[in-house]
Amino acid sequence: MSTSLSARARQKLRKLLKGRFLEARKDLLAYAFDASGLTYLPEAVAVPANAAEVAAILKLANEENFPVIPRGAGTATTGAPLAVAGGLVLSLLGLNRILEINPDDLVAVVEPGVFNGTFKRELAERGLFYPPDPASYEFSTLGGNVATCAGGPKGLKYGVTKDYVLGLEVVLPTGEIVFCGRRTMKGVVGYDLVSLIVGSEGTLGVITKMVLKLLPKPPATASLAVYFERITQAAEGFLALVKGGLLPAAAELLDAVTLQAVARFFPKDWPEKTRALL
């Protein structure tokens, strides 16, 4: 595969996207990094506004032989959204609408560029809840979360992103727009193509729409901090909790080294003998 965008490809992309085709170095720099510490300056950046534009870009990529790298918010810690072999970074931040929140069906239909935190707040106002909670939820996109199958502390009780994706609109590398999955809670027929796409990191296609499963917002939440003199006691304590029939939404174990690190920045408000915090 060629690693450079031809003059003809650039011209076609300018015509298609107008001001949303970025070529100036100052613009490209904003898409040259993620949280891995790596830096690769893309040759150009496309910011499509809908699936049809994504499809046109991928068709052109086939005709003109250039790599396309889908990108959400660029918070990956792996280098995955970077133009490591040159080519066009395809930013999905232009597809950023919440299309539907349906409290009767407990589903939402969203575009990939919606930020997880924004989505959570919109749902909370309606008494609804979307559990997947990577620590980056305030600044990562739902599309990126689906492409990486992101998960966080609430995975303990609620599972991770793959447990909340019912259906996906995907633009295949050929430029064909397909829908896989469903918008019902039960869906047992046929090949599970949604699971194939979730976590595929943009290697199988570009996600342009997602049908996500919602839950009613828990009526109340409470946080509990329990101090232990030994880390084994903390583990035993947690097992006792679960065996007793209580599964917390999230649980975090801080060992003595972590507690020392915390004490460097915050007032130490735990008993002197504490060696673990649950």
Ligand SMILES: Cc1cc2nc3c(=O)[nH]c(=O)nc-3n(C[C@H](O)[C@H](O)[C@H](O)COP(=O)(O)OP(=O)(O)OC[C@H]3O[C@@H](n4cnc5c(N)ncnc54)[C@H](O)[C@@H]3O)c2cc1C
């Ligand atoms: C401080 C911090 C904390 C983090 N905590 C967690 C955590 O707790 N759990 C966790 O799982 N991850 C975590 N991450 C990693 C990262 O935030 C997640 O992987 C997140 O899901 C990436 O979303 P993004 O929008 O930034 O996607 P990007 O980083 O832009 O892209 C990630 C991957 O998805 C692909 N992609 C993006 N959008 C699409 C699309 N629409 N269609 C197809 N492919 C696409 C990209 O090509 C790339 O392969 C953390 C990162 C940081 C910096």
